[in-house]
Amino acid sequence: MRTKVTLVLVFLNVTLFFFIFYVYPRIVEIRDLGEARRRVLPASATDVRAIEIQTAKQTIRMSKRGDHWFIEQPVQWPATPPAVGGIITELQLLEDETSFDVSSLAQNKLSLADYGLDKPAIVVTLTPAQPAAGGKPAEPVVLRIGNVTNVGNRLYVLSPDGKRIHVVSRSLADILNLPVSELRSPSVFEIPSFEARSVTLQFPPPASRVRIQRDEARWYFVSPFVGRANSDDVKLTLANLLGLKVGPFVMDPVPAELSPSDNPLMRITVEGNNRSETLLIGGQVPGTPAAKPEYYAQIDGRPTVFALPISQDLFDTIRSAQEKLRERRLLEFDPASLSAITLRAPNQPDLTLQHLEGTTGGDSRWQIVQRIGDAAPITQPADPVAVQDLIDRLTQLSATKFLNDAPSAAAEEAWGFNRPERVVILRASDAAPSAPGSLARAQANQAIRLEIGVGAERGPHAYARLASARYVYEVDSEILRETPVDARAWRNRKLRELPIGARIVAVRIVRLPDDKVVRAISLPAGAAAPAEAAAPNGAPKVERDAWQTLLGELRTLRAKTFVYDHFRDTVALAGVIQPWKYRIDMDIALTGGAGVQTSTQSLLLTDRLGGTQQIAGSKDLDAVFEIDQSMIDALWTLTFKSLAGISDIPTPAPLPALAPAHAVEAPAH
Numbered sequence: 001m002r003t004k005v006t007l008v009l010v011f012l013n014v015t016l017f018f019f020i021f022y023v024y025p026r027i028v029e030i031r032d033l034g035e036a037r038r039r040v041l042p043a044s045a046t047d048v049r050a051i052e053i054q055t056a057k058q059t060i061r062m063s064k065r066g067d068h069w070f071i072e073q074p075v076q077w078p079a080t081p082p083a084v085g086g087i088i089t090e091l092q093l094l095e096d097e098t099s100f101d102v103s104s105l106a107q108n109k110l111s112l113a114d115y116g117l118d119k120p121a122i123v124v125t126l127t128p129a130q131p132a133a134g135g136k137p138a139e140p141v142v143l144r145i146g147n148v149t150n151v152g153n154r155l156y157v158l159s160p161d162g163k164r165i166h167v168v169s170r171s172l173a174d175i176l177n178l179p180v181s182e183l184r185s186p187s188v189f190e191i192p193s194f195e196a197r198s199v200t201l202q203f204p205p206p207a208s209r210v211r212i213q214r215d216e217a218r219w220y221f222v223s224p225f226v227g228r229a230n231s232d233d234v235k236l237t238l239a240n241l242l243g244l245k246v247g248p249f250v251m252d253p254v255p256a257e258l259s260p261s262d263n264p265l266m267r268i269t270v271e272g273n274n275r276s277e278t279l280l281i282g283g284q285v286p287g288t289p290a291a292k293p294e295y296y297a298q299i300d301g302r303p304t305v306f307a308l309p310i311s312q313d314l315f316d317t318i319r320s321a322q323e324k325l326r327e328r329r330l331l332e333f334d335p336a337s338l339s340a341i342t343l344r345a346p347n348q349p350d351l352t353l354q355h356l357e358g359t360t361g362g363d364s365r366w367q368i369v370q371r372i373g374d375a376a377p378i379t380q381p382a383d384p385v386a387v388q389d390l391i392d393r394l395t396q397l398s399a400t401k402f403l404n405d406a407p408s409a410a411a412e413e414a415w416g417f418n419r420p421e422r423v424v425i426l427r428a429s430d431a432a433p434s435a436p437g438s439l440a441r442a443q444a445n446q447a448i449r450l451e452i453g454v455g456a457e458r459g460p461h462a463y464a465r466l467a468s469a470r471y472v473y474e475v476d477s478e479i480l481r482e483t484p485v486d487a488r489a490w491r492n493r494k495l496r497e498l499p500i501g502a503r504i505v506a507v508r509i510v511r512l513p514d515d516k517v518v519r520a521i522s523l524p525a526g527a528a529a530p531a532e533a534a535a536p537n538g539a540p541k542v543e544r545d546a547w548q549t550l551l552g553e554l555r556t557l558r559a560k561t562f563v564y565d566h567f568r569d570t571v572a573l574a575g576v577i578q579p580w581k582y583r584i585d586m587d588i589a590l591t592g593g594a595g596v597q598t599s600t601q602s603l604l605l606t607d608r609l610g611g612t613q614q615i616a617g618s619k620d621l622d623a624v625f626e627i628d629q630s631m632i633d634a635l636w637t638l639t640f641k642s643l644a645g646i647s648d649i650p651t652p653a654p655l656p657a658l659a660p661a662h663a664v665e666a667p668a669h
Helices: 002-038 081-092 171-176 231-242 312-319 384-396 409-414 439-444 541-555 629-643
Strands: 048-054 059-065 068-073 098-101 122-128 141-148 154-158 164-169 198-202 210-215 218-223 266-271 276-284 294-299 305-309 338-344 351-355 366-370 378-381 401-404 422-428 448-453 461-466 472-476 494-497 502-511 516-522 556-558 561-564 571-573 576-578 582-592 595-605 615-618 623-626
Touching: 048 081, 068 081, 081 171, 122 171, 141 171, 154 171, 164 171, 198 231, 218 231, 231 266, 231 312, 266 312, 338 384, 502 541, 502 629, 516 629, 541 556, 541 629, 571 615
Parallel strands: none
Antiparallel strands: 048 059, 048 122, 059 068, 098 164, 122 141, 141 154, 154 164, 198 210, 198 266, 210 218, 266 276, 276 294, 294 305, 338 351, 338 422, 351 366, 366 378, 401 472, 422 448, 448 461, 461 472, 494 556, 502 516, 502 582, 561 623, 571 576, 582 595, 595 615, 615 623
16 A cells, blocks of 8 residues: 555656656746737837937937936936836837737738838837947847828837737837827936035135035035035935926027026035035026016036926025025134133133033032133132023023125224134033044134124124134123123032021021121921911011921022122212111021030121112122022011011010921032
């Protein structure tokens, strides 16, 4: 039984191998032979380098240059790949539905004229890319297309050797009758925007030649001056420029005064990877509306002239690219890498805001460094909020107008640059060495020096320039007010913050002329403020709220502005001496390893000056400053009875213990 099964399997395998190696190849050969017989064009027509299509209306000739197809006649222009690819595919796969020999026509008393093949409606000439045997150029393949058949949408086609007439689908005539407008590439430029490396704009004299070049991810002007361009605006303008579409081709002669080659309004050259294209734009096409103008244009090196639709906004941007594509922000720097900001003004010592190493992000700390004469430099903590505001303002500082790219010495003096009103110097830390040819990195490694001048008549505008360039900007003169060379403007406004574990145990407001306590409060252990406690002697809620505010302000003492650089025994405002009117004594208990330590801190106060000003001073803090409005209002409430002449003010009794409300988790300053 097993022997029979084995023999059957062997027989089936032999039969299968015989079919695969002998029968199936013959079937495929017969099928391919049948398909080949149905093919109208020979195998040499599968790869062509030129196509010519002759019809009663026009003759179109196209040739292949490298990997791209170009229309050579009736115009010279790149062809659109889908249209050319569709023609080639249709011809390569052209099959007949039936065919018959030309020699049989005479027997039926017929001729080529009966099929429209003596004077064909369409003649297609294909030039093979591969040479013939022996290296000789291959003979062109000519396909003649005649009449439409009487039945069905089919055509009569004469074979290239002229021996057979094929009946093929009418779709062949449809694709060969495409107008030039559908065969040409619709784009003016072939270079895509991502490939563009530079743009050159040239205008008739005396206008300057403008060249903008890309360096890594940034764009820069390299002519007629060297400076930063607004990269976003350049990218948008370049995308719009490279997205321009060709309008109708102009077949009639163009007047010389409007000709893009004889009298161009502008030349636009875009450079890509080892290639460049130049667009010549001439005068406006007569009759086109001002809202949607069209201009005569052509690509340099091609004789074809076409109408170019271009928006007025894009046209104006290109014409004034030197100003519209320029970077209006004066300064380009990385705020995170700043190590120092130096402010300089005439007849004043330099002031430097120095970043303390090892502090970053929200913990970033700065200090004021100022040297007066030959004395040792004086340092003070700087206000991080004020410094950050300055950095933000410098980052956003923009030109309101571009004045001059190459000013004369007289113009520079008139704008105040012989003695700048302000000089701002930015220094970065850990600057990496610049790579050769990298303009962006080379500039980043240098200290940035900004000079701001004012004219003879001060007004809403000032003038600015970078020391590394000659061009002058007009800027808002508000920048002078925002960059004072005064340590008081940058001093840290947080003067004191009690540490964790420190507790205010008592506060007394003393009237200095008679050294009398006009208000006082005691806080037992655990009490932080009398917010909800019933004040003694029926004190109203407004007084309890005033104590609440005052205790909070004393725990974290801040200055609104500084009046002097250092503490003084007297305060002069507008030429009037303001005496110290009150003293606030604050008793503090600090719990530590050695037990409870107590100390007293004092703060001097003038009388209230108007509704929004009151001056405070502290010898320990070496400061004379204005206090915030909330503290002014609280003190007014607590001292009003004294001002009204009421002297019998009892000292409030200790308040019940409350949950701490003002403990701040920060070290003392």
